[in-house]
Amino acid sequence: MASNMTRREALQRFAVGGAGLALGGTLLTACGSSDGSSSGGRGGGSDEPIRVGAITDLTGAYGIVGKANKAIAEFTVDEINANGGVLGRPIELIVVDGASDPATWGKVARQLVTRDKVEMVIGDVSSAEREAVKSIIAGRGRTLYICPASYEGGECYENTWTVGAVPNQQVNPTVDYLLEQGARSFYLCGNDYSYPRNVLKAARARIEEGGGEVVGEDYIPVSATDAPELVRKTISSNADAVFEVIVLPASVPYIKGVVDGGYEGLIAGTLFDETINPLFGRQAQGLIGAQDYFATIDDPFTKQEVAAFRKKYPKAPFGSALNSPAWYRGLYLWKVAVENAGSTDLDAVNEAMNSASYDRLIGGPSRFVPGTKHVELTMYLGEMQADGSVKVLKDLGPQEPEGQCNAS
Amino acid sequence: MSPETIRTIFDVASLTSILVLLVLGMAVIVGMMQVFNLCQGELVLLGAVVAYVAHEWLGSVLLGILVAPFAVAAFGAVLERTVIRRFYANAAGALLATFAVGFLIRAIVLARMSSQGEPVPAPIDGTVGIGGADVSAWRLVIIVVVVLAVAATYLSLTRTAIGLRVRATLDDVELAAASGISTRRMFTGTYAFGAALAGLAGAMIVPLQALYPSLGFDNLVPMFLSVMVGGLGTLHGPLLGAVALGVPTALLPTWIDSVLSQVLVIFAAIVFMRLRPGGLVNRDI
Amino acid sequence: MAILEASEIVKRFGPVTALSGAGLQVEPTTIHGLIGPNGSGKSTLLHVIAGRTLPDGGRVVLDGADITRAKPAQRARAGMSIKFQLARVYHEQTVADNLLLALQVRDGIPSLVLSRTRRRHQERVRRLLDDFGLTHVRDHPAGELAHGEQQWLEIAMAMATEPKLLLLDEPTGGMNRHERERTGELIRAAATTCAVVIVEHDLDFIRDLCDRITVLHQGTLVASGTPVEIERDERVAEVYLTRV
Numbered sequence: 007m008a009s010n011m012t013r014r015e016a017l018q019r020f021a022v023g024g025a026g027l028a029l030g031g032t033l034l035t036a037c038g039s040s041d042g043s044s045s046g047g048r049g050g051g052s053d054e055p056i057r058v059g060a061i062t063d064l065t066g067a068y069g070i071v072g073k074a075n076k077a078i079a080e081f082t083v084d085e086i087n088a089n090g091g092v093l094g095r096p097i098e099l100i101v102v103d104g105a106s107d108p109a110t111w112g113k114v115a116r117q118l119v120t121r122d123k124v125e126m127v128i129g130d131v132s133s134a135e136r137e138a139v140k141s142i143i144a145g146r147g148r149t150l151y152i153c154p155a156s157y158e159g160g161e162c163y164e165n166t167w168t169v170g171a172v173p174n175q176q177v178n179p180t181v182d183y184l185l186e187q188g189a190r191s192f193y194l195c196g197n198d199y200s201y202p203r204n205v206l207k208a209a210r211a212r213i214e215e216g217g218g219e220v221v222g223e224d225y226i227p228v229s230a231t232d233a234p235e236l237v238r239k240t241i242s243s244n245a246d247a248v249f250e251v252i253v254l255p256a257s258v259p260y261i262k263g264v265v266d267g268g269y270e271g272l273i274a275g276t277l278f279d280e281t282i283n284p285l286f287g288r289q290a291q292g293l294i295g296a297q298d299y300f301a302t303i304d305d306p307f308t309k310q311e312v313a314a315f316r317k318k319y320p321k322a323p324f325g326s327a328l329n330s331p332a333w334y335r336g337l338y339l340w341k342v343a344v345e346n347a348g349s350t351d352l353d354a355v356n357e358a359m360n361s362a363s364y365d366r367l368i369g370g371p372s373r374f375v376p377g378t379k380h381v382e383l384t385m386y387l388g389e390m391q392a393d394g395s396v397k398v399l400k401d402l403g404p405q406e407p408e409g410q411c412n413a414s
Numbered sequence: 415m416s417p418e419t420i421r422t423i424f425d426v427a428s429l430t431s432i433l434v435l436l437v438l439g440m441a442v443i444v445g446m447m448q449v450f451n452l453c454q455g456e457l458v459l460l461g462a463v464v465a466y467v468a469h470e471w472l473g474s475v476l477l478g479i480l481v482a483p484f485a486v487a488a489f490g491a492v493l494e495r496t497v498i499r500r501f502y503a504n505a506a507g508a509l510l511a512t513f514a515v516g517f518l519i520r521a522i523v524l525a526r527m528s529s530q531g532e533p534v535p536a537p538i539d540g541t542v543g544i545g546g547a548d549v550s551a552w553r554l555v556i557i558v559v560v561v562l563a564v565a566a567t568y569l570s571l572t573r574t575a576i577g578l579r580v581r582a583t584l585d586d587v588e589l590a591a592a593s594g595i596s597t598r599r600m601f602t603g604t605y606a607f608g609a610a611l612a613g614l615a616g617a618m619i620v621p622l623q624a625l626y627p628s629l630g631f632d633n634l635v636p637m638f639l640s641v642m643v644g645g646l647g648t649l650h651g652p653l654l655g656a657v658a659l660g661v662p663t664a665l666l667p668t669w670i671d672s673v674l675s676q677v678l679v680i681f682a683a684i685v686f687m688r689l690r691p692g693g694l695v696n697r698d699i
Numbered sequence: 700m701a702i703l704e705a706s707e708i709v710k711r712f713g714p715v716t717a718l719s720g721a722g723l724q725v726e727p728t729t730i731h732g733l734i735g736p737n738g739s740g741k742s743t744l745l746h747v748i749a750g751r752t753l754p755d756g757g758r759v760v761l762d763g764a765d766i767t768r769a770k771p772a773q774r775a776r777a778g779m780s781i782k783f784q785l786a787r788v789y790h791e792q793t794v795a796d797n798l799l800l801a802l803q804v805r806d807g808i809p810s811l812v813l814s815r816t817r818r819r820h821q822e823r824v825r826r827l828l829d830d831f832g833l834t835h836v837r838d839h840p841a842g843e844l845a846h847g848e849q850q851w852l853e854i855a856m857a858m859a860t861e862p863k864l865l866l867l868d869e870p871t872g873g874m875n876r877h878e879r880e881r882t883g884e885l886i887r888a889a890a891t892t893c894a895v896v897i898v899e900h901d902l903d904f905i906r907d908l909c910d911r912i913t914v915l916h917q918g919t920l921v922a923s924g925t926p927v928e929i930e931r932d933e934r935v936a937e938v939y940l941t942r943v
């Protein structure tokens with residue numbers, strides 16, 4: 007819908023009005039077409055801007071994620087530009103709206119690569135959206151594609167690089183902690199799609215490796231808005247610990263139901279952070295999870311950056327569950343790779359990405375593990391508090407992605 | 415009875431009552447008025463918004479729940495006068511127009527939000543012990559409110575003079591107009607009444623989840639399915655449809671996989687609609 | 700003074716002129732027949748009086764008030780009751796509720812909300828059911844009644860509001876002889892309190908029942924008078940003869 011919008015201010019106005027109305031789309035197509043002529047070719051002069059496309063969901067079901075993504079992308083690009091840009095050239099950021107709809111993602115991605123001729127595209131929210139655009143961007147478009155979403159793993163497409171967490175990075179330290187706390191029997195549950203299934207597969211493997219036993223594993227439909235049967239099954243399982251991957255909105259009645267229903271074991275998952283905890287109310291107390299960032303981690307650089315972000319975008323959402331640190335990380339690791347390559351030439355940047363590494367990142371140092379197309383992340387184990395904040399239990403240090411892209 | 419059994423029965427009652435509550439307003443607008451109102455979910459959302467705003471500004475969710483039906487009814491009345499009215503004779507137009515209205519409401523709510531959801535606490539928190547099982551106090555309140563709301567709606571439509579006029583208008587508009595009933599006002603009032611019930615539903619269920627833009631939209635499929643299974647033209651048809659859908663949806667996962675049970679329920683509903691296109695309650699047969 | 704006066708009524712449907720200056724004058728508590736061959740404009744004139752269609756010219760005055768462009772609901776409130784050609788009752792409501800609805804027409808919204816009207820109208824509903832021989836079906840949905848009973852219910856509803864003028868569009872359509880006789884009795888009883896206008900094909904029924912008859916042909920007035928006068932009128936005979 008926002009397909010032809012390349013001017014940022016127009017996009018901002020549009021996001022408030024709401025994309026998706028066919029009428030609005032047509033209207034904007036008509037007025038957006040005039041600025042197609044301003045696009046230059048690849049390369050260009052030394053102070054010619056480098057065009058970077060950011061694709062996310064500013065409207066529709068994932069609209070809040072998109073708001074967060076857009077804010078951190080603008081913040082990061084402004085910061086890079088203020089410090090001399092990339093190879094001395096400023097970045098021109100073009101944000102497009104996929105409207106939480108894979109078909110729209112395909113349309114706006116095509117415009118980023120063919121009309122706007124961007125050098126790189128960053129952004130994914132759901133795997134369905136990533137699948138819809140990767141061949142358009144990174145295949146035929148031959149454009150570098152950076153995926154910041156934390157997801158189920160396994161994305162090894164050409165020219166495509168993942169900077170979000172894969173299951174083992176969150177699951178292993180969390181399960182290890184539960185085992186350390188003496189948990190032996192585990193109940194697993196989640197929504198029925200690839201991310202929860204892969205996370206719980208990783209959890210089951212780690213549990214059984216560590217001598218624990220899985221006493222039940224259940225899934226509810228993706229569309230579920232309530233989960234009373236999972237609450238019952240969790241309570242009657244009498245497991246020492248629960249590992250759950252239930253997405254909003256059903257996670258709220260699930261957590262409240264389990265806690266209020268008198269379940270006494272530990273509750274862990276991959277989807278807890280400061281942006282989601284408040285929804286659980288006081289029942290958030292004691293939930294366990296590992297993330298690449300919590301607001302309470304003790305890292306001076308992270309604190310300084312997040313404070314600067316908050317000052318500039320006081321109303322924008324920011325958090326690990328919204329992939330905010332990953333967007334920041336993705337843009338900087340790309341900057342490092344381009345500068346190491348000395349140009350934006352695709353092959354050269356791909357080679358440099360393979361071993362790109364950077365320390366001054368939100369959440370801590372990160373690097374691509376050569377041959378995996380995925381990143382090693384500094385992870386933190388947190389205990390959620392009744393007020394929604396997170397008590398950091400442990401700085402887990404660097405966690406490698408496991409089993410990605412035929413790493414030897 | 416074991417606490418497990420009590421908890422199961424309670425869950426069935428809770429889930430079914432929530433679906434009945436969501437369908438109640440739709441039973442009036444879609445069932446009785448036969449307007450294919452795709453923004454029904456957003457009328458529910460607006461009820462939730464009222465509860466949230468009352469919580470944020472006045473510190474009282476309860477006040478929000480009391481105000482929500484009136485606020486959403488007022489919105490519904492304006493919507494009927496400006497948009498819905500134009501599409502009584504044009505079902506496809508009504509679908510498109512109400513979808514657009516729903517989309518706009520969702521987009522506006524999204525634009526005003528800065529988190530994945532806004533928590534709204536239940537006016538009554540905690541649990542109540544029933545025969546050794548701890549059940550959610552707020553869900554118990556919802557069950558009671560649903561019974562009262564259904565009874566009040568039924569009685570006001572069947573036992574009051576206004577209800578009789580509403581039924582007469584929906585039965586035969588031309589005759590109603592010829593006999594001095596101001597049918598425009600009846601349509602506005604009936605739509606507003608259906609909107610009020612949707613608003614009540616939204617305000618009651620938002621403490622169970624959280625305020626988020628697709629709060630109502632996410633429930634639109636089971637809501638419409640209830641109406642189709644129950645049959646058009648009456649109030650009680652869609653409500654029976656909601657019970658017919660809600661009970662197995664809540665009960666089957668006790669024994670079989672939740673995902674499979676959802677597929678089975680929807681499949682059974684589709685087969686039922688093939689065999690009996692008029693629905694459970696159909697006076698034309 | 701006439702209770703109803705429709706004068707110089709012009710009504711065109713596209714290129715077709717249905718009424719060109721036809722009129723009708725009805726005296727209080729009389730039964731007035733409106734007849735004419737097919738296409739004479741009698742139904743259109745009735746519709747203009749009833750407000751189902753608005754005229755292109757002319758005036759309709761009910762008891763001194765100009766109602767030419769009034770909405771149906773306003774006409775009802777001004778004292779006009781209509782019984783349509785096809786029985787128009789609320790099919791899904793009971794016979795008693797149909798009558799109650801008709802009785803509540805003049806009630807204000809506040810008294811409707813307070814529901815006092817049901818009790819107040821109870822006695823009148825009972826009497827109407829009795830007068831029109833519908834007591835045994837009072838709790839049946841009106842849609843389930845026999846054809847004749849539906850017609851009587853509709854006349855009962857039309858009479859419920861104690862109108863000044865009752866318009867009947869082919870009240871005996873599809874009825875057997877016995878039902879027709881019964882309908883005639885009911886209309887005669889009604890005419891003790893109000894004026895009645897009947898559009899009817901059955902000329903014998905009209906001749907026996909009406910005090911006055913108006914004949915239309917090709918959208919204009921041919922004759923108006925007592926049944927005897929009409930029977931003797933040559934122009935009327937011509938109209939009905941040339942038709943064959």
